[in-house]
Amino acid sequence: MTKAITVSGLHKSFGKTHALDGLDLTVETGEVHGFLGPNGSGKSTTIRVLLGLLRADSGAAQVLGRDPWADAVEVHRRIAYVPGDVTLWRNLSGGEVIDLYGRLRGGLDAARRADLIDRFELDPAKKGRTYSKGNRQKVALVAAFASDVDLLILDEPTSGLDPLMEEVFQRCVEEERDRGRTILLSSHILSEVEELCDRVSIIRRGRTVESGSLADLRHLTRTSVTAELAGTPNGLAHLPGVHDLDVQGHRVKLQVDTDKLDAVLRQLSESGVRSLTSTPPTLEELFLRHYQEEAAAR
C-alpha cells in the first residue's frame, strides 16, 4: 500500500513555543486514520502544515506524494478540508459558500451535493449569519464530501453536530472509505474514532507517542478482569503485570497488562473459575492514560 501522508521529524516553533517537536505521522492510502491528542498538543498545527498553510521549520512532510508547501495547489486539487470552527460570511448563503469551496477545489458533484444537503438536513438558502455552529459545520462537511478528492482532512469536524447528524457523518465517512479515499480524522469524540478508524496516532506536546491499529494499541494497555472463583485465589499478587488487585472472598477484580493476560488466566483456573468477564481497554482508557501522563509531565 502506498502512503497518503508521511511526516517525519516535523518541527515548528512560534517564537519560544515549540508547537511541533519532531512529530511523525504515516497515513496509508485508503485508511481512516484517527489523530488524537490533548488540547494544544499540535494537531491543528500539523494539519496546517499538511495543508501548506504553515511552513515547517524542519522535517519532512509529504501529502499524496508531494510537498505540501511547494506544490500546495496541486495537493489541494486532491484534498478536502473541514476545520473544527467554520466561519462563514455573514451575508452569503450556505449554498453559495458550498459552491465557492467546490469551485476552489475544481468542481462539485451536483447530485452528491443535493444528496448530502438532504441527508444533513441543511437549508442552503439561509445566510451565513443565521446558521448555528452545527449548521456552519454542515456547510463545510457538504462541500468536502461532495468534492471529488483522494484525501479528506477533518479537524474535529463534528463538534456542534447533534447525535443524528453525527450518525450521518459516520455513514458519509464509511462511504468515502469504501470508495477508496483516505481520511485523516482529528477528533475528541472517542466513540467516533473507535467506530471509524483503522489506525490511530496519539500525539502529545508536538510528538507522536503511540501509533498503530486499535488492536495494537490495546495490546499495550491493560485488560480488566472480574472473576468469580470456586476457591480462594492465591499467587495473583506476585504475577508480573497485575495491577489494582481487589480480592473479596471468592470475587477477584484486577487489571493486567494485556500481554500478561495468559499467566493470570492460568492462575485463576487453578482455583476453579465459576464466571469470568474480561474487558479490553476502551480507547477512552488508552487515551486517558496518555492525557494523565501529559498532566503529570507538566
Next chain:
Amino acid sequence: MSTLAAPQLTGTGILLRFALRRDRLMIALWIGVNALMVLSMPNSLKSLYGTPEERADLIHQVSTNASFRALIGPVFDTSLGALTAWRVGVYAGLLAAVMSLLIVVRHTRDEEESGRQELVASGMVGRRASLTAALLAAGVANTVLALLVTVGLAGQGAVGALALGLGVAAVGMVFATMAAIVAQLTESARLARGLTAAVLGAAFVLRAAGDSATDGGTSQAFGTGGGSSVLTWLSPLGWLENLRPYAAERWWVLLLFAAATLVQAAVAYELAGRRDVGMSFLPTLPHCLKGVGGTPMGPTIGRLGSAGALAWRLQRGSVYGWSVAFFLVGVVYGGLTDGVADLVGDNEKAREVFQRMGGQSGITDAFLASMVGMMGLIAALYVVGSVLRLNGEETSGRAEPVLAHAVGRLRWAGGHLAVAFGGSALIMLLAGLGFVVGYGEEAGPILGAALVQLPAVWVIGGLAVALYGLLPRAAPAAWGVAGAVLLIGWVGPALDAPQSVLDLSPFGHLPKLPGGEMSWGPVLLLTGLAVALVAAGLAGLRRRDLTT
C-alpha cells in the same frame, strides 16, 4: 525567490469574482459618493464664481494664504476645470485611497484573521491568489472611478478630465498596494487599516506642509513658474496636484504613481510568499505586552466587574480617538478663521452661503458657527456608531452570555448609552476647546456654540436607540439618517435648498452661535425629543426578543 509561477495565482479569477460579488454595494457606494463630489463641483463653483475675474480674484486670495494652500493645495488655472481639480482633487484622492485600502485589507488580512482564509486556502488556491484578487478588485473599483470622472467632467475639457480621473485612481492604487504590504506585516486587520490610514494621513500632512511652504508659482504665471516643495513631492497626494489636471498636464507624473504601485506590489508579493497563513511579520502588540511567541496578552486577572465597565472597556479606544481628532480639527479650523474672513469678505455669494449656515452676523462669527456646526454633524456619526455597538454586540452573540448573567437589559444598554451620549458631550467640548486654542478669542461664546449642538446630536443618537430597540433589523438605517443630516447640513446651504428641507435636520433648528441669539425653546424641545426617543427604544428593547 518571488517567482510568479502560475500555481501561485491559481484561483485568482474565482476569488476576484467572489470579492466583487461580496462588495458590490460597498464599492458602488464609495465610487458613487466620490464621483458625485467631483462631478457636482463645476456647477457649484460656477454659481459662486461665475466670471473669470471673480475666479482670478479667488485664486489670488487662496494662493497668498498659506492655510488654504495647506488645506486644499495650490490652483494652477482660472478655468472651472482647474478650479474643480483644485477644490476636490486631493479629497477625491483621499477617498479613493481609503476605499482601496479597505478593499485590500478586507480581502487579505480580514479573511485570515477571521479564519475563513484557512478553508479557502485549502482549496486549489495559490499562495498569492488572495492578494492578487484583492488588488485586482481595488483596480476594478479605481478604474470605474477614473472612467466616471473622465466622462463626467469631459464637459470641462476631456484631457483635463482624463488626467484628474487617472490621478485619483492612481492615488487609490498606490494605497491599495501600500495596504497590501501592511496586511502582510500585522496580525490584525484593524491594525492594518489603521497603519495604512496613518500613512495616508502622513501623505496628507506632507503635501499640506509642502504646499503651505511654497506657493508653487501659482500667484505668478499659472502653471509655469516655481515648483512644489520637496515635501509635496514626497506625498502621492502631492503627485496628484503636480499632475496638474486642466493646467498643462504633466503626464510624466503618472510614471511616479506607476513605479510606486509596482514596487509596493512586488514587496507585498515577496512577503506574501514567505509567510505562514494567519501569521505576520510584526507582533500585534508592543514588546512589553507580548507573550510567548508574540501572542497578544492581556492581564491574567481581569478587573472588569460590571456591564458598564465592559461597555467602557469596549468603547474607550474609540472615545480617545474621537477626542483627539475633534480637538485637533478644532485647532486647525480655529486657526483658519481669520484667513477665511478676509477671503470670503469680498465675495457676496460665498458670504451668503456662510451666513445661511452660520447665521446673520459678522463673517468671522458666521464662519465659526458654520464650522462648529459641522463638528456637530460629524459628532452625530460618533453617536450613531457608539449606540449601534449595542446592535453589534447583540447580533454577534456577544451580548447573550452577558445578559445571561444577573444583568438586566437596561443596565447592559445603559452602559453603552452612557458612553455614547456622554462621549458626544466630551468630544464637542474638546472641539470647542480646540477652536478656542486655534482662534485665541471668544472662549465663552465658542464653547457655548459647541455645546449647543448637543441636543441635535442626541436626537440623532436617540433615533438610533429607538430604531435599535423597536426595529433591530433596521438599526443600521441610523447611519442613513446621520448621513442625510450630514448632507443637508453640508451642501444644503450651498445648493440653495429650500428652508423646508433644511428644517428636516435637527441641526437646522439650533440657534446660530456664536453671533446669533440664544433661544432656549428649540434646545429644550430637541433635548426632550432625544429623551423620548431613548425611552421608546429602551422600552422596545425590554419587550422584544434578542436577535441571535
